[in-house]
Amino acid sequence: MTTPGPRPSLDAWLAEIKATTDVSGTGMYLMHNGVVRAPSRDGRPVSGMTLSVDRARLAEILATAELMEGVTHVRAWVNEGALSVGDDIMYVLVGGDIRDHVFEALQALVRMIKTEVVTEEEHRP
Numbered sequence: 001m002t003t004p005g006p007r008p009s010l011d012a013w014l015a016e017i018k019a020t021t022d023v024s025g026t027g028m029y030l031m032h033n034g035v036v037r038a039p040s041r042d043g044r045p046v047s048g049m050t051l052s053v054d055r056a057r058l059a060e061i062l063a064t065a066e067l068m069e070g071v072t073h074v075r076a077w078v079n080e081g082a083l084s085v086g087d088d089i090m091y092v093l094v095g096g097d098i099r100d101h102v103f104e105a106l107q108a109l110v111r112m113i114k115t116e117v118v119t120e121e122e123h124r125p
Contacts, residue, residue, distance in 0.1 A: 045125055
């Protein structure tokens with residue numbers, strides 16, 4: 001499930017999942033919160049960035065993630081536009097049956113969002 005628009009509440013996501021679906025096969029939930037950080041991957045300073053999001057590709061990736069072994073729930077929200085250091089880039093929530101399945105799914109999902117969904121332009125001070 002993709003959630004475009006304003007930043008969601010992670011507590012609300014969990015409450016909705018638990019209230020509307022069978023969670024008997026879910027043993028854990030993991031959440032990733034990516035934020036804009038001051039040093040970029042190459043260590044140079046960053047004052048912010050502009051993100052664009054391929055929402056169609058995000059929907060495809062989430063649909064694929066829901067089919068991963070042991071995964072029971074997947075949600076993601078990805079910010080876009082002009083962001084400052086400390087702003088949220090994405091929230092990704094994965095629920096699943098056992099720890100290994102949930103860790104693997106979360107890592108794969110975050111990696112795919114970073115490489116196939118988000119286009120970023122870093123701003124230098």
